[in-house]
Each structure stands twice: as structure tokens, then as C-alpha cells.
Amino acid sequence: xxxxxxxxxxxxxxxxxxxxxxxxxxxxxxxxxxxxxxxxxxxxxxxxxxxxxxxxxxxxxxxxxxxxxxxxxxxxxxxxxxxxxxxxxxxxxxxxxxxxxxxxxxxxxxxxxxxxxxxxxxxxxxxxxxxxxxxxxxxxxxxxxxxxxxxxxxxxxxxxxxxxxxxxxxxxxxxxxxxxxxxxxxxxxxxxxxxxxxxxxxxxxxxxxxxxxxxxxxxxxxxxxxxxxxxxxxxxxxxxxxxxxxxxxxxxxxxxxxxxxxxxxxxxxxxxxxxxxxxxxxxxxxxxxxxxxxxxxxxxxxxxxxxxxxxxxxxxxxxxxxxxxxxxxxxxxxxxxxxxxxxxxxxxxxxxxxxxxxxxxxxxxxxxxxxxxxxxxxxxxxxxxxxxxxxxxxxxxxxxxxxxxxxxxxxxxxxxxxxxxxxxxxxxxxxxxxxxxxxxxxxxxxxxxxxxxxxxxxxxxxxxxxxxxxxxxxxxxxxxxxxxxxxxxxxxxxxxxxxxxxxxxxxxxxxxxxxxxxxxxxxxxxxxxxxxxxxxxxxxxxxxxxxxxxxxxxxxxxxxxxxxxxxxxxxxxxxxxxxxxxxxxxxxxxxxxxxxxxxxxxxxxxxxxxxxxxxxx
Amino acid sequence: xxxxxxxxxxxxxxxxxxxxxxxxxxxxxxxxxxxxxxxxxxxxxxxxxxxxxxxxxxxxxxxxxxxxxxxxxxxxxxxxxxxxxxxxxxxxxxxxxxxxxxxxxxxxxxxxxxxxxxxxxxxxxxxxxxxxxxxxxxxxxxxxxxxxxxxxxxxxxxxxxxxxxxxxxxxxxxxxxxxxxxxxxxxxxxxxxxxxxxxxxxxxxxxxxxxxxxxxxxxxxxxxxxxxxxxxxxxxxxxxxxxxxxxxxxxxxxxxxxxxxxxxxxxxxxxxxxxxxxxxxxxxxxxxxxxxxxxxxxxxxxxxxxxxxxxxxxxxxxxxxxxxxxxxxxxxxxxxxxxxxxx
Ligand code: SF4
Numbered sequence: 024x025x026x027x028x029x030x031x032x033x034x035x036x037x038x039x040x041x042x043x044x045x046x047x048x049x050x051x052x053x054x055x056x057x058x059x060x061x062x063x064x065x066x067x068x069x070x071x072x073x074x075x076x077x078x079x080x081x082x083x084x085x086x087x088x089x090x091x092x093x094x095x096x097x098x099x100x101x102x103x104x105x106x107x108x109x110x111x112x113x114x115x116x117x118x119x120x121x122x123x124x125x126x127x128x129x130x131x132x133x134x135x136x137x138x139x140x141x142x143x144x145x146x147x148x149x150x151x152x153x154x155x156x157x158x159x160x161x162x163x164x165x166x167x168x169x170x171x172x173x174x175x176x177x178x179x180x181x182x183x184x185x186x187x188x189x190x191x192x193x194x195x196x197x198x199x200x201x202x203x204x205x206x207x208x209x210x211x212x213x214x215x216x217x218x219x220x221x222x223x224x225x226x227x228x229x230x231x232x233x234x235x236x237x238x239x240x241x242x243x244x245x246x247x248x249x250x251x252x253x254x255x256x257x258x259x260x261x262x263x264x265x266x267x268x269x270x271x272x273x274x275x276x277x278x279x280x281x282x283x284x285x286x287x288x289x290x291x292x293x294x295x296x297x298x299x300x301x302x303x304x305x306x307x308x309x310x311x312x313x314x315x316x317x318x319x320x321x322x323x324x325x326x327x328x329x330x331x332x333x334x335x336x337x338x339x340x341x342x343x344x345x346x347x348x349x350x351x352x353x354x355x356x357x358x359x360x361x362x363x364x365x366x367x368x369x370x371x372x373x374x375x376x377x378x379x380x381x382x383x384x385x386x387x388x389x390x391x392x393x394x395x396x397x398x399x400x401x402x403x404x405x406x407x408x409x410x411x412x413x414x415x416x417x418x419x420x421x422x423x424x425x426x427x428x429x430x431x432x433x434x435x436x437x438x439x440x441x442x443x444x445x446x447x448x449x450x451x452x453x454x455x456x457x458x459x460x461x462x463x464x465x466x467x468x469x470x471x472x473x474x475x476x477x478x479x480x481x482x483x484x485x486x487x488x489x490x491x492x493x494x495x496x497x498x499x500x501x502x503x504x505x506x507x508x509x510x511x512x513x514x515x516x517x518x519x520x521x522x523x524x525x526x527x528x529x530x531x532x533x534x535x536x537x538x539x540x541x542x543x544x545x546x547x548x549x550x551x552x553x554x555x556x557x558x559x560x561x562x563x564x565x566x567x568x569x570x571x572x573x574x575x576x577x578x579x580x581x582x583x584x585x586x587x588x589x590x591x592x593x594x595x596x597x598x599x600x601x602x603x604x605x606x607x608x609x610x611x612x613x614x615x616x617x618x619x620x621x622x623x624x625x626x627x628x629x630x631x632x633x634x635x636x637x638x639x640x
Numbered sequence: 641x642x643x644x645x646x647x648x649x650x651x652x653x654x655x656x657x658x659x660x661x662x663x664x665x666x667x668x669x670x671x672x673x674x675x676x677x678x679x680x681x682x683x684x685x686x687x688x689x690x691x692x693x694x695x696x697x698x699x700x701x702x703x704x705x706x707x708x709x710x711x712x713x714x715x716x717x718x719x720x721x722x723x724x725x726x727x728x729x730x731x732x733x734x735x736x737x738x739x740x741x742x743x744x745x746x747x748x749x750x751x752x753x754x755x756x757x758x759x760x761x762x763x764x765x766x767x768x769x770x771x772x773x774x775x776x777x778x779x780x781x782x783x784x785x786x787x788x789x790x791x792x793x794x795x796x797x798x799x800x801x802x803x804x805x806x807x808x809x810x811x812x813x814x815x816x817x818x819x820x821x822x823x824x825x826x827x828x829x830x831x832x833x834x835x836x837x838x839x840x841x842x843x844x845x846x847x848x849x850x851x852x853x854x855x856x857x858x859x860x861x862x863x864x865x866x867x868x869x870x871x872x873x874x875x876x877x878x879x880x881x882x883x884x885x886x887x888x889x890x891x892x893x894x895x896x897x898x899x900x901x902x903x904x905x906x907x908x909x910x911x912x913x914x915x916x917x918x919x920x921x922x923x924x925x926x927x928x929x930x931x932x933x934x935x936x937x938x939x940x941x942x943x944x945x946x947x948x949x950x951x952x953x954x955x956x957x958x959x960x961x962x963x964x965x966x967x968x969x970x971x972x973x974x975x976x977x978x979x980x981x982x983x
Binding site: 057060061063206210250253254255256257258259260261269272273276281283285302303304305306307308310312313314316317320321322323324325326327328329330332346347350354440441443460477478479480481482483484485486487488489490498499 | 660661662690691692693694695696697699706707709710711712713714715716717720723724725726727728729730731732734735752753756955958959962963966967968969971972974975976977978979980981982983
């Protein structure tokens, strides 16, 4: 390594790779992440891609970005602002400048710096004009030309050579952050195993980028990010949607029931369907239905017949499934509906994240139709909470809604692979053998759960359906007292799930000045902000919820003894209002953002610090 | 295949064995009673295993059907019976899954699930009780009501053109389509038996009389006086003959059918079209589906019955194939797949 170089050791860094949708930025970003994970860094990623599959080349609408934060400390969020930006064209620069820290290093493909490209980006001037050069360290690398030169002896069409320029850029960034190329070379070799010439071209471009950065000393400094003190074990990179799919299979294995997934393609949930459909060796039955309604209805049918049934969707799809969800409530069948939330209402911003389906999950059904609502915190945590949702569904004979979101779904992080023997069993109830005709609605005294009696069970033929059930027999019954009783029984059954839920934790001490409250996918940034302030000696704690309905039994105790309470969520206050309706004596403050992006740690800090100061007055 | 075995039990069964303990609550005189009796008789004759049978329904008068069958049953929501039944059949292909539904349930709110179930050829039997009206919501016109019909929601006559369910189903490549009337129990039993034996989706349209809101709508083909001249009972391999005196028949005339009289212009039975329910091509069945009064008789019986793999079988064989190739799933191996590293 060049010793004259200013080589700094840093704790963490946020890097953004941005380019045209066709520039391969998602791959570039994930290769950088994998290499860093392999070196022992902790990290979190945030792919941010446009809704259009291929928006006009060079346009701002077509910019696809991949942000990753890596560190030698615990990393829970993909970072607020980029410390380094790779911009493959002017549009990528324009789209990301606001989210780039002043003084950051910006690598541009200088070959794309011309009038034509400015025009495509909707600019009438060079975006580098003005004081931008003084504010950032701009590295003008003619990436396209350099890639072509590097590949001049390789017999490939120019078009295909140009597709390797992302590898050249990646090589440069690898050198800047002292990463080896091992994992990336391995990936390229496996990925293109059948096309040796493509392997050669990509690896040549990668190495050329690395050497270019080294030789011409384009960077003012290079950086070292030592490995993070993370728990020992075997790790892999995982996205939320992948973790969800694995959670589904784990629940199948632990319950001994086959998986049925009834689903209709919708962004950003489709990857769960794609992922699961690969694992047919687990007797997974994936059913791509004609619509959202058929997806959930087929899942309900499969559940009636004894499969572990799921339906995956996003907000608009959940709207379509609500009638069927009430049928599952009425018939008391196990089912997990997974809502990967995105920005709404309506089609909204389909690729952007939000937490705004909470109210619908809790209350969006006709009649008194209670069901458990569970939310996952991080990409890898989707595994645990999918598993928990399935366990609740089966053990309590109820539909469950699991809320994840676009940020968790596409974001990745290193995952300490769990030991499967540590996963609890999922206990399937079997029909009891009492005298006389079979009583499908006879309940367990403690949990109020009815048995799962599937068609094919001898001598227990019975009918269920959406009409009100008579207690015990399940016959159609319109008696006023019976309906009253059944509504209360269904509600009590859900409420009693709290008896088997884990207690709500508090991160930090009780009886502090400020209790920050969050739920689901807001975890990473909120936790990071709270930990930072705690490290500065501030009187602040966090209660982060995964079980939304029912709330953990100790919630009232957790919400005691603080001077101020603030609920942070990416909607206009849905969880805040839910808590306020249950804990009238507390004045819940709120911090809400609906920008389609995860919270920034800095904006949370700006909210918490003045509140902490007020408490000290 | 053990399907037939598990669905057959030795002792002789009667209609009573398939009657549930619930009081039947259709209006007196409703055609549904005869359909229920015919289904129960068919099941008794076939010796169907009650515990292995599931009746699924949507919403409407016909959809109360599962409550009256002493089998497993699922009364679901409006239009969705085919979707729920699809899930049941995929989850457990050894179950015998029947759908009882109506014209509103299956051709209006549930039209999408209906055509897609047929397209996939999922092994469910769909009995549509077509009374050309909404009964349970008290008398609005349905997608099969004749244009111009005066109902509660169309006091000045309906404007909608009606579906011909046969054409709709055949357009979705139905592998089994048959039409029966609720006044002919013997024919119903025969057709239900054929449907029960069919692999894949069997769709039986039952022209059913709603005495309350659309009485005698199928009169021309059910009334003793008129029916023989107005219906053509299709039988595979038999010439297409009809009429009280069995003196009329169908021949091809260019690209269309034509009604001819036997004995006139030297026409004999040999000149008539012979029904072939097993033709791979949909054309004959589709042309039959277009026949309506008064120019043509209304065909009854099995229009089409062809062998195609059932969807649930395809799902299972694909799973089996993957298992043979990859070995049975191993959770530990799966969790540890992809690029892993040790810290
Ligand atoms: S309303 Fe019509 S279809 Fe419904 S039960 Fe009465 S007669 Fe039968």
C-alpha cells in the first residue's frame, strides 16, 4: 500500500452507489456490503430504486441507488448522509446531493459529463458549476474510457464492455476503503460460470479500477474500518423479504405442517413469493392467484384443510383482503397475512417505505373482528417475527397480520444464523374426543382456543362459515345472546394471547426524563439515536414494540415513571393514537415522517435533545 | 391413485346418510330441494366417504347447501367459493371438493375466481344453481337474467346483456361442462356421477327455478308440454335428435347448425351430427353453447369432457420432481446457504 497516503482509521462510513437503473448499482452496492461483512464489519443497507422498471436513461426518475453504512461499531441503520457518493451520471449526482455530507468524496464518471447527459437529467448547466467543487471532494474519473481501455484485449462488444464500468467504480471504492476483492471475484466467477469471457471482463474491470485508484492517487485519504465486536457465530447477509421466507419455512418445519402461500404480485412484497417458490423441496406450495382476494381465500381454504397458510401483500392488497380476514376471524382458522408496507394511500409511492398501514391492520375490518398484529424491527428480525406470527396463528387459531415495510424488505444486514434447535416448537391442537356429536367450537378453558379439525378426520364432519356460530356446536345461530357471547369470546381469545407473549423490554433505565417509543421498522435509526444520547449521559430510554395487538402484558408498567413520552413512527401518528386511547393519563408526544425514507438519526436527535433540555429545566 | 379407494366405503348407504341434522330452510317449492336430493342420492350410489368430502359455497340461497350435507363444509363469502375450494384441494388433493354456488355468486362477484379455477383445471366440482336472479338479496337481476327483465333494481327493464355460462366456461377451456334442469333428478344423478369421476374442474350448470323471484324462468325447457321440443339431450356418440316425436335433429349448414326434420328431404338419423364430448377441439362444444330458443333447442347433458392433468396433480408432481433432484428440504442447510462467514 502506498505509504505516503493519508490512511485514517474510522468507526463507520456511509457510502452511496447511484446510477441509471441499468448501471447495476444494486449489485455494486451489495458486493461492497458482502465484502465488508466478510471482513467483520457490522452494516446495514438500503436499496432505493425507482418504481419504473426502466425510466428514460439518464433521467432523475431513473436513478437507482444503494446506500450502505459499515462500521467497526454496532450498525443499526443505513446511515443518514453519504460520506462517499459514486455518481455514474449527472442525474445520479443531482438526485443524491442533498443526502450527501458536506466535504464528502464524490466519484463521478467524467465521461458522462456532457451537454447530452445534463439535458437528460433536466439540467441546463453542468451541476458541478458553482461552489460545489469547494464543498465536496470531486473525483473526476473517466470511468467509461478507462473501462474500455482495460478491456481492449477482450473480445466483447462495446456495449457489453460498458456494462463492466460499475465494476471499475467498485474497484476504486474498494481501494479507498482498504477492502480486498476476494468475495467479489468469487461471486463473479460463480455467477457467470458458464461465460468465462464475462468473468474475465468483470474481474479485469474491477482490478483496473482498484489499480487506477491506487496508482494515480485520486483520493486525498484512504480509510480503514476495523472489524466490529459482533457476536461469534456463522453469519450471512439477509434481506427482510428473504428472512420472511425463511421464517415461513422454519415455522413449517417446527409445526409439521406444509406451507401454502396464496399471493398476488405486488411491490415490495413479491420477493417473498419468488423466494419461497424456490424451496419446493420443503413441500412448499406457492399459489400465484388471479388476484389478492383469491390469494388470501385460497390460503384460508388451505388452512381449513390443514396447511400452514400465508398470504403476502402490500397496503393496497391488504385492503382487498380485509373481507376474507374477517371470515378467518369468524371461522377461527390459522393464517398469517404479511403486509410489506409502502407509501400510500392508493398506489402512492410503491417502492418507498412507510408505516402507515397500522390502523388498517388493527381496525380495518367490518364487525368486531379482532386479530393479532405483529411487526418486525430489522431485515433479519423478519425471520423471528414471521416465525412468531405463525406460532400465534396456529396455537391460537386466528389470522395474524405481520407488518414489515419496504425498508426492511429490501434492506440487508449480517444475520447470525440461529441454531434451529433453539427455535421453539409450534404446537398444533388436535380435535378432542368427547361424547356425542363433534363440537368444533368447544374451547380450551385457559386460552379459549378451538381445535384445528381438518377435513378427512373420521367421524368429525362439521360445517363452518361466515354466519354467526352457535357457541360449541358451530351451527348457524342468530340469537342475540349468542352473538354477544361469541363477540366477547373472540375478543377475549385474542386478548389472552398476551399471556404467552414475551414481556416488553426497555432499552435503558426506567424513570428517566424521556421515553422514546417506536415500533416495527423504525427500530434501526431510533435505537441508534437513543444509544448515542445515552452514551452522552442523557436521561433517555427506548421502548420498541413488536407486539402491537395484544400489547405485552407489562406495557402499563413500561409506560410509567418518565417525564416525557414521544412516539416516533413513519405515519401521522397511528401508534401514538392507539396508545393514547389505552393509556389516557399519558400525554404522548409524536414525531412523524412520511417521506418514503427511513428516519435519519440526526433528525431524531434534533427532536430528542430539546425535549431532554426541557426536562432539565 | 388411492383417491377412489379412500372415497369409497363398503356398506350400502342411503340418501339419509348424507343429510345433516340441520333443518333445510329454502322456500317451499324451490328447485334447490331437488338438487340437494339428487346430490345426496348420487353420493349414496357412489358410496362417497363423508369424512373425505368437503362442500364449499359462497353467498346466496344455493350457498346454504353445505349446511345440509353431512360432510365437511365451508360456507365462505360472496363469490369466493372457487378460490377457497382451490386452496383446500391444493392442500389436500385426496379430499373430494365440491362447490355449490349461484349465478350471482359465480358469474358476477366471483367471475374472476370462476374462470381462473376452470383455466387451471383444479380438481373441484362446481355446481352452479342458475335461477337468473338474486334470491337472497330479494330479487335483483343477475348476470344471467334475460335482457329487459323487470326486477326490483330494474323497474324499467334491465339493460345488461346476459352471460351464457357455457360459453364463458368453454372460453376458459373448461375440461368438463354439463347442463341439467332441476326437474329431472335422474339426469342430474347421471351428470353428477360423471362430474364426480372427472379429473380437474367439472362445471355443472343447473337450471334452477326460484319460485319467489323468477318463477318459471326455465319453463320452456322444463314444462311437460314444451320441454321435449325445446331441449336437446346430448349423449356422447349419439346423433343429436330431439322433439316430442324425436323427429328433429341438428346438421351442419356452412359454419352453423341447422334444425332439420327426419323424413323430410330424405333426411335420416345418419345425416345428423353425432355428439362427441371427448373432442380435443373446443369448437363443437362452443357452438352447442350458443344454441338458444326459439330458433334452436337448448342442449342439456355433457357438452365437453376431456382428459387433462389436474392442477393439484401438477403441483405435487413438480414438488416430487424437485425433491428427487435436490433431496428433501433440510432447514439447517437452507439457513446456512448463500455466502456465509464465521466471526
Ligand atoms: S328465494 Fe328463490 S332461490 Fe332462494 S330459496 Fe327461495 S325460491 Fe329458492
